[in-house]
Amino acid sequence: MEKIFARISQVSATTVLLLLLATVAVLYWSAKPALEAFGAHFLIDPRWGVEVPVDGEGNEVKQTLNASGQADGVRRVDAGVDEISMDDEEVPLEDEMNGETISMDEGEELILGMDEDELETREVYGGLVPILGTLFSTTLAMLVAVPIAMGIAVFLSELAPQWLGKPVGVAIELLAAIPSIIYGMWGLFFFGPFIASIFGGSSVSLLVAGLVLAIMIIPFMAALSRDAINITPDVLKESAYAVGATKFEVIKDIVFPYAKAGILGSMIISLGRALGETMAVAFVIGGIFSLPEKLTDPTVSIPVVLANNFAESSGLSLSALYYLAFVLFLVSFLVIFAAKHYFLRRVKL
Amino acid sequence: MTQIKRFFINKLFIVISTLTALLGLVFLGWILWTLFVKGFEALSLTVFTTDLVNGGLRNLLWGQFVLSVLATVLAVPIGLLAGIYLQEYGNHSRYAEFIRELSDVMMSAPSIVVGTFVYAILVVPVGHTNGWAGIVALAILMLPIVVRTTDDMLSLIPRELREAGVALGVPKYRIITDIIIRAAKVGIVTGLLLAFARVMGETAPLLYTSGTSEYWTTNLGETFPSLTVAIYNLATMPDEALSKLAWAGALLLTLFVLILNITGRYLIRDKR
Numbered sequence: 001m002e003k004i005f006a007r008i009s010q011v012s013a014t015t016v017l018l019l020l021l022a023t024v025a026v027l028y029w030s031a032k033p034a035l036e037a038f039g040a041h042f043l044i045d046p047r048w049g050v051e052v053p054v055d056g057e058g059n060e061v062k063q064t065l066n067a068s069g070q071a072d073g074v075r076r077v078d079a080g081v082d083e084i085s086m087d088d089e090e091v092p093l094e095d096e097m098n099g100e101t102i103s104m105d106e107g108e109e110l111i112l113g114m115d116e117d118e119l120e121t122r123e124v125y126g127g128l129v130p131i132l133g134t135l136f137s138t139t140l141a142m143l144v145a146v147p148i149a150m151g152i153a154v155f156l157s158e159l160a161p162q163w164l165g166k167p168v169g170v171a172i173e174l175l176a177a178i179p180s181i182i183y184g185m186w187g188l189f190f191f192g193p194f195i196a197s198i199f200g201g202s203s204v205s206l207l208v209a210g211l212v213l214a215i216m217i218i219p220f221m222a223a224l225s226r227d228a229i230n231i232t233p234d235v236l237k238e239s240a241y242a243v244g245a246t247k248f249e250v251i252k253d254i255v256f257p258y259a260k261a262g263i264l265g266s267m268i269i270s271l272g273r274a275l276g277e278t279m280a281v282a283f284v285i286g287g288i289f290s291l292p293e294k295l296t297d298p299t300v301s302i303p304v305v306l307a308n309n310f311a312e313s314s315g316l317s318l319s320a321l322y323y324l325a326f327v328l329f330l331v332s333f334l335v336i337f338a339a340k341h342y343f344l345r346r347v348k349l
Numbered sequence: 350m351t352q353i354k355r356f357f358i359n360k361l362f363i364v365i366s367t368l369t370a371l372l373g374l375v376f377l378g379w380i381l382w383t384l385f386v387k388g389f390e391a392l393s394l395t396v397f398t399t400d401l402v403n404g405g406l407r408n409l410l411w412g413q414f415v416l417s418v419l420a421t422v423l424a425v426p427i428g429l430l431a432g433i434y435l436q437e438y439g440n441h442s443r444y445a446e447f448i449r450e451l452s453d454v455m456m457s458a459p460s461i462v463v464g465t466f467v468y469a470i471l472v473v474p475v476g477h478t479n480g481w482a483g484i485v486a487l488a489i490l491m492l493p494i495v496v497r498t499t500d501d502m503l504s505l506i507p508r509e510l511r512e513a514g515v516a517l518g519v520p521k522y523r524i525i526t527d528i529i530i531r532a533a534k535v536g537i538v539t540g541l542l543l544a545f546a547r548v549m550g551e552t553a554p555l556l557y558t559s560g561t562s563e564y565w566t567t568n569l570g571e572t573f574p575s576l577t578v579a580i581y582n583l584a585t586m587p588d589e590a591l592s593k594l595a596w597a598g599a600l601l602l603t604l605f606v607l608i609l610n611i612t613g614r615y616l617i618r619d620k621r
Contacts, residue, residue, distance in 0.1 A: 151369025276459020
């Protein structure tokens with residue numbers, strides 16, 4: 001009996017491992033046709049579901065096309081990898097984007113040029129638009145959410161009196177539990193039009209998506225950061241006050257350094273959440289496959305593509321969607337893994 | 350002079366911090382306000398007594414509840430046992446640490462990706478969306494949360510309790526089921542409530558696993574009604590009545606999730 005119980009519990013624990021392995025395997029296997037057809041060029045190709053004419057003598061022309069595409073691609077593949085690592089600022093990304101729009105034009109010219117001897121077509125899928133959409137909306141969300149969440153966390157733990165801090169803290173935690181679809185609906189009906197009336201443009205856009213995402217992760221980030229700040233020992237703070245430090249100095253020089261690991265951890269976990277968020281974004285990003293030229297343009301992100309196009313897809317397009325899902329999975333996996341290794345280990349010390 | 354500057358910076362900081370906090374709270378308050386106003390406006394008795402085909406939410410509430418409960422039934426035993434393994438059997442072994450880490454990573458996996466995974470293994474072979482696929486997707490999302498909760502709660506149990514059991518010559522599994530689980534009961538139940546609340550509000554993994562249906566059904570082999578997926582579809586409908594219905598659904602969902610959360614908090618507070 002004892003043996004059986006131990007064995008069963010071990011098998012249960014192994015289920016976690018098996019599920020993760022199965023997920024990776026299934027995603028990879030389903031994405032394989034697209035992986036083989038497009039390779040790494042997929043990551044920087046802005047076309048989605050475009051019929052590209054292929055010469056009747058087929059392969060050779062296609063191959064030269066591919067070869068030039070590859071030559072073009074090799075240079076940018078590194079950049080593509082950098083993009084995924086999420087640390088890039090907006091400026092290089094924008095450069096990237098301009099570069100891509102140009103290359104898209106080239107691509108169209110190529111298509112036009114070949115139109116005359118068109119015999120067959122082949123569908124081309126590229127993930128650049130959703131990948132950029134995810135990157136931009138997440139970056140924007142983090143830029144907005146971090147200062148506000150820090151403000152809330154500091155306010156709750158250091159500034160607010162007990163009678164105010166406690167109920168507000170509970171309210172923030174409850175807000176973190178609200179289903180994300182609620183944020184999306186609110187964004188679509190109220191916040192989107194509100195933003196559009198200020199900044200112009202459409203009420204579904206990259207800007208609205210980023211802001212709704214920010215508002216969604218703020219309670220989460222604030223609650224986690226507050227917990228991290230709260231573990232600063234009172235003795236440390238009191239001794240700083242005793243030598244005449246102001247509140248600001250205590251928070252800047254005592255509290256933040258002490259709680260740094262926890263705060264960064266909360267940010268990265270929130271980042272992971274924002275990366276994979278579907279419903280809050282699906283309502284407000286527009287779902288259009290076009291590279292945004294300004295912040296107020298509608299575009300699309302990886303989870304939203306998956307949500308909107310999955311059911312109607314089959315064959316190569318479905319495989320391309322799995323490619324995107326695979327990319328998203330790997331990226332969020334890496335983000336969380338890095339967060340755990342860098343920050344949470346230090347928390348334990 | 351520097352003194353004045355220091356105090357000025359301090360005041361400025363306090364004001365800015367309070368203002369950002371206020372700003373964040375205003376937006377969050379705005380969301381709740383619209384949700385409650387729009388939701389209560391649309392709420393009526395027919396919402397509970399008729400199915401979606403007739404302009405109610407009955408089948409959707411039922412469907413969401415069934416999916417979440419069955420996902421819980423599937424995920425809890427596995428998660429509980431896995432948590433027990435991590436804490437009681439493999440506590441400091443490499444393997445246990447590895448599983449613990451993976452489980453935490455899995456907890457933050459994008460829910461839509463879980464949906465695509467389940468679609469590939471349970472929807473494609475069957476050929477159409479079905480309730481079982483939805484249950485499995487939710488269970489996969491729930492599993493790491495249950496593992497984490499159990500793991501955390503068991504780690505709070507004092508070593509002396511275990512030693513007392515060993516001293517009596519009780520077999521280990523009896524120590525676990527009769528002493529440790531009993532001592533950690535409240536914490537674990539709270540964790541399960543929160544996990545249940547979390548999967549209750551999930552939409553993304555259900556979009557193309559369970560799908561949603563307009564009719565009342567108890568057949569899990571068929572496309573199964575889901576409140577969250579229906580809200581997603583209804584909210585963007587041009588028909589005023591349907592988008593109103595979406596708000597009513599959103600309100601009910603939020604209320605339910607909030608009640609579960611508050612209950613969980615209350616349980617923990619009671620203990621302390």
